[in-house]
Structure formats: structure tokens, C-alpha cells
Amino acid sequence: MKLGVICDGISRDLAHAVDVMDEFGLDHAELQFVGDKEVGDHSAAEIAEIDALLRDRGKPVSCLSRHVFAGMTTANRPGDALHVKHMDALKRVIEMAHVVGAPLVRIMTQKKEQILWGKGGAEKWNVAQGAWDTMPPMIAPAVDLARAEGVTLVVETGNGTMVNSNYTARRLIDELAARDTLKVLWDPANNCWCHELAWPDGYEELRGGYLGHVHIKDVQVDTPRATLEVRRMGQGQLAHLFQPMADAMRADGYDGVISLESVYHPGDGDFEAGFRACVGMFKEIFG
Numbered sequence: 001m002k003l004g005v006i007c008d009g010i011s012r013d014l015a016h017a018v019d020v021m022d023e024f025g026l027d028h029a030e031l032q033f034v035g036d037k038e039v040g041d042h043s044a045a046e047i048a049e050i051d052a053l054l055r056d057r058g059k060p061v062s063c064l065s066r067h068v069f070a071g072m073t074t075a076n077r078p079g080d081a082l083h084v085k086h087m088d089a090l091k092r093v094i095e096m097a098h099v100v101g102a103p104l105v106r107i108m109t110q111k112k113e114q115i116l117w118g119k120g121g122a123e124k125w126n127v128a129q130g131a132w133d134t135m136p137p138m139i140a141p142a143v144d145l146a147r148a149e150g151v152t153l154v155v156e157t158g159n160g161t162m163v164n165s166n167y168t169a170r171r172l173i174d175e176l177a178a179r180d181t182l183k184v185l186w187d188p189a190n191n192c193w194c195h196e197l198a199w200p201d202g203y204e205e206l207r208g209g210y211l212g213h214v215h216i217k218d219v220q221v222d223t224p225r226a227t228l229e230v231r232r233m234g235q236g237q238l239a240h241l242f243q244p245m246a247d248a249m250r251a252d253g254y255d256g257v258i259s260l261e262s263v264y265h266p267g268d269g270d271f272e273a274g275f276r277a278c279v280g281m282f283k284e285i286f287g
Contacts, residue, residue, distance in 0.1 A: 029059040030257070038067070063257070103152060184211055195223070216242070
């Protein structure tokens with residue numbers, strides 16, 4: 001399968017990140033932060049420099065991953081100041097995507113309300129009434145823009161966002177009738193927080209053309225204690241699930257990119273060392 005990395009997980013110095021990618025035979029560059037800027041904030045000259053570097057080194061861009069819509073809440077509405085700010089950022093990222101040849105642009109969703117639906121009394125006493133219904137209208141303009149611009153959006157399953165599982169991601173796509181333009185950016189480690197089992201349960205939600213991109217890392221969650229620990233790959237709660245996940249994607253002919261999300265460090269804040277500790281298993285299982 002096609003393997004890559006979120007480059008700033010190695011270094012925000014893109015040239016150095018590419019050197020390390022070459023060292024380990026990773027081909028696909030996912031861009032989030034380059035230098036001191038998030039994608040969407042670079043000048044035209046800086047974008048041209050990024051594009052030239054990656055093309056010269058033979059590293060196609062898999063995805064541009066700005067935190068579009070992150071931090072918004074159910075109090076926000078389409079067209080308000082914060083929504084316009086995020087839409088303007090999305091436009092800039094799409095412009096960059098055209099230059100660097102990125103087929104995918106990441107979006108996120110509003111901050112999570114814990115209980116969205118209920119029954120047996122919960123629908124009256126426990127559900128955050130109307131919370132989910134505020135979200136599709138916020139995302140719809142982004143889908144329309146992407147469709148007009150000929151790019152595909154991927155919505156990430158996030159720890160603290162309204163879409164925090166493959167189930168909720170699929171539901172959003174279906175409600176927007178947007179399977180042609182909006183796919184799931186599956187981060188199975190993030191989904192651990194809401195206890196969606198990555199395989200087979202989570203993966204089953206993605207069948208039928210919903211999967212667009214994948215992030216891989218390993219974690220241990222302790223939801224009652226509100227604690228998340230990123231662990232070396234193979235030493236967290238996904239350790240026994242990575243192989244069946246990879247086998248399922250191979251069997252189904254997944255032709256997108258799988259990015260190693262290098263957010264682990266061995267206790268000293270050295271994320272490149274964390275990358276080096278995880279990349280061998282990543283390639284062995286998913287390569």
C-alpha cells in the first residue's frame with residue numbers, strides 16, 4: 001500500500017523531513033505545518049518553494065491538513081465571523097492544493113457534545129438537543145466549494161470533535177449526500193477515545209466508498225480519568241488490531257495513502273526519535 005508521513009511529525013524543516021523519508025523509503029508527504037506556518041498561511045513564493053522541493057525529491061503530496069473548523073462550537077452558525085474565517089482558510093488551502101497537486105484537503109468538525117442521540121428517556125434528559133443538527137449546515141459550504149474546485153475533502157475522526165468515530169463520519173457524509181466529495185480521514189487511535197473498536201466494527205463503517213485517507217499511531221486511553229497516552233507503535237491498545245486493519249484494506253483494494261502520524265516521543269520530547277522507533281513496524285504491517 002502507499003505509505004507516507006505527516007512531515008512535521010519528523011520536523012517542520014521540510015527538507016530534513018524529506019531526507020528522513022528517503023532514509024526509510026516513504027513516498028507520500030502529508031503537509032500540516034511547514035516552517036513556522038500552517039498550510040494555508042504560506043505566501044505564493046513559499047508554496048512554489050515547497051512544491052519545487054517535493055517534486056524534485058519525488059514526494060507527491062497526499063493531503064493538506066489544516067485544522068479547518070477545529071475549535072468551533074454548536075453556538076456557531078454558517079456565515080458568522082468564525083465560520084467565514086475558516087472558510088477563507090479553506091479557500092487558501094485549496095489554492096495551495098492546486099499548486100502542489102494534493103488530491104485531498106482535511107477538514108475537522110466542531111467541539112464534541114458527548115450524547116447526540118438517545119432513547120428510553122435519554123432523548124429527554126441526556127441528549128444535547130440539536131447539537132448534531134448544527135453541524136451539516138456548517139460543513140455544506142465547504143463541500144460545495146470543494147466540489148466546484150475539483151478537490152476531495154476528508155473529515156478527520158478526532159478526539160474532541162463532533163465527528164469522533166467512523167459511524168459519525170459516515171452519518172455526516174450521508175446527510176450531506178456528499179460521498180463524491182467528502183470522505184473519511186480515519187484515525188483509529190483517535191476513535192479509541194469513544195471506544196469504537198477499529199476492527200472489525202470501525203472498518204465496517206467505511207465500506208462502500210467512504211474511506212479517503214488514514215492516520216496511524218498507537219495510544220492508550222483512560223476515558224474515566226480523562227487521560228490519553230501516545231505509545232510506541234505496537235505497545236498501545238491498537239497493537240493487536242493493526243494487522244487485521246491492514247489485511248482488510250488490502251483485501252478491499254484501498255488505493256489511498258496511509259500516513260504515519262509521528263506524535264510519539266520516548267519521554268524526552270524528541271519526536272523524530274519517536275518516528276524512528278515506530279516506522280519499522282509501520283512499514284512491516286502496512287507496506
